[in-house]
Amino acid sequence: MPDTLNIGLIGLGVMGQRMLARLKNHPRLRACWVWDARPEALSSTLQAYPELRAADSAEALIRQPGLAGLYIATPPAAHISLSHAAFDAGLAVFCEKPLTVDFAAARDCIARIEREKLRAAVNFSLASAPGLATLQRAFGAAAKHPLGTLEAVQIELGFAAWPRPWQAAAGAWLAERTEGGFSREVLSHFIFVLQRVLGPAQVLASQVDYPADGLSAETGLRAELRANGVPVQIEGRVSPEVGVPDRNRMHWRASEGEIELREWFGLSEQRRGGKSEPLGHVHGESDSLRSQAQADQLEQWVALIEGRSHALPGFAEALAVQETIEALLSAKA
Ligand SMILES: NC(=O)c1ccc[n+]([C@@H]2O[C@H](COP(=O)([O-])OP(=O)(O)OC[C@H]3O[C@@H](n4cnc5c(N)ncnc54)[C@H](O)[C@@H]3O)[C@@H](O)[C@H]2O)c1
Known part of the structure; x- marks a missing residue:
C-alpha cells in the first residue's frame, strides 16, 4: 500500500x-x-x-x-x-x-x-481539463491538425459583479488593482491554456477600464494578441447587464472546424464539411468534466511530490502567464 x-x-x-x-x-x-x-x-x-x-x-x-x-x-x-x-x-x-x-x-x-x-x-485548474488535452491534440506542437489550420482564438469573459458571489468572503485584495481583478483571477486560466497550446503570446493592443477611485480593479478589458502567428481577441467586462455571476468562453476557429471551452470545463467540437475523423475526446457536461479534471489534478500533485513526471504548470510557465496578464493590464490601446 x-x-x-x-x-x-x-x-x-x-x-x-x-x-x-x-x-x-x-x-x-x-x-x-x-x-x-x-x-x-x-x-x-x-x-x-x-x-x-x-x-x-x-x-x-x-x-x-x-x-x-x-x-x-x-x-x-x-x-x-x-x-x-x-x-x-x-x-x-x-x-x-x-x-x-x-x-x-x-x-x-x-x-x-x-x-x-x-x-x-x-x-491552474484547467491544466488537467479534458478541454486542454483536446486543444493540444488539435492545435499543439505535436498535433496532426485534424481540424486544419488554426485561424483565430477568441476569449470572452463576463461577470455581473466583481468579486463573484462565491468569492465575496475573500480579502479586499481580490477587488483591488494591485493584486486582484478578473484578468489575474480568471483570464489567467485561459492565457495559461492559450500559451500551453501555442507558446508565448504577444500583446499587440489592450484597452483597460478602471473605476475612477484609483484603487479598484479593472471593469473592462479588450485586447488583441498574437500567439504562434494566430490572432487572439479578448473581451472581458464586469457589468450587471452580463446577468450571470460568471460567464466564460474560449473559442478556437480552424479551417476545418472549431473547438469551444465554455463555463470552465464545458467542451464542444464541431467539424466542417461532415468529415468524421474523431478527435478522441469526450463531449460532456461541464460538471462531469470538472470532476474528472479535479481528480486528475490530485493525481498529478502526487506525482509532483514523488518526483515523477506530471502535467502541472511549473513556476516558469506560471510566470510566463503572469507576464502576459500584466502586459495586458499595463499596455496602451
Ligand atoms: N485555482 C483556482 O481556481 C483559484 C480559485 C480561487 C482563488 N485562487 C487563488 O487562491 C489564492 C487565495 O484566494 P482566495 O480567494 O482563497 O483568497 P481569500 O482572501 O479568501 O483567502 C486568503 C487567505 O489567506 C490568508 N493570508 C493572507 N496572507 C497570509 C500569510 N502571509 N500567511 C498566512 N495566511 C495568509 C488570509 O487571512 C485569508 O484567509 C489567490 O492567489 C487566488 O488567486 C485560485
Missing part, C-alpha cells in the same frame, strides 16, 4: 477551503497541518475538520516533521517567500495562481528551482 503524503496548507480562505474539501477523501494526499494569518479562519477550519492540527505560524508549519508538501492559498504577495521557506525545508510546493506580481522575485525563485532541481507547481 503506497504511503500517505502529509500536506500542510497555508491560507484558509475561499480557495483553501475548496482544496480541503477536495482532499478530504483522497487515498494518498492527507491534509494535516494548517495555518492562516487570521485566527478566525484557523478556528473555523478546525471546527469543520477536527482532525487537522493548527501550527503557530507559517514557519512552524513548514518545519513540521513528516510533511511531504506545502499547498499555498494565500493572496499572491506571500507566494514566493512561502515557497522559499518550503524549499528550505525540503518540501514540494503546490502554489495557487497568480504566482506573483513581483517578477524579479519570481525569476530568482525559478532560478533556484532549476539550480536545486526542486519540486514546484502552480494550480
